[in-house]
Amino acid sequence: MAPCRKDGPTKKTMNRGAWTPEEDQKLAHCIQTHGAKKWKTVSTKSGLNRCGKSCRLRWLNYLRPNIKRGNISDEEEDLILRLHKLLGNRWSLIAGRLPGRTDNEIKNYWNSHLCKKASHVEEKPETSTTQETIVQDNIIGGSVMLENKDSISGSVDSDVIFDVNEFLDFSNDVSYEFDWVNKLLEFEQIQFPENTNI
DNA sequence: AACAGCCACAACCGCCTTAGT
DNA sequence: GACTAAGGCGGTTGTGGCTGT
Structure with missing residues (x-):
């Protein structure tokens, strides 16, 4: 949408810049x-x-109350890296998994810190982009179906099914609960055991 | 001390989606 | 269904502070 509509103050007459x-x-x-x-x-x-x-x-x-500013912990940083790998630049979704953090903060943090880190990691051989494709391809139609991909893992003996809506529904999370993270990390370890040391 | 370059982050811009009529 | 207003999101920019020369 246009930033500020015709009715009401126009762009020219609006206050801009830093807030007092x-x-x-x-x-x-x-x-x-x-x-x-x-x-x-x-x-x-x-x-x-x-x-x-x-x-x-x-x-x-x-x-907003309960906002955390600065001092992003190693744990949070690791989480951001993993989530970004999984979700891409879906900053609001990533922020939703980090209580007290905003999408803007995470985006800025990514662009100034983690972007380099991530690209550095990607330079290493064997860091597969295939897995990302598979994950993204499977997040379709409201559920995530992670099939046994012999070409990648070969060691997985059963299908893993997530409900992506549940997975990405952050509305009920108030505290810093890591159940879903564990789920994600478990999945990562099962599917891509060679890639768990980011 | 002065300047240049870099970095971090707040804020803006424009596109897309959603809700209301 | 078409149109409009408003909300939400991701990308980008502007600027102030820090650091090195």
């Missing part, structure tokens, strides 16, 4: 009243000369 503490305060106050969904309403009622998208971004990335 006063703006943050106004935004937080307005969201308390109107909720963090109706961004058009929030942007107009708050008196901020910002478009709804800008308000949304500011809230989601900085003002």
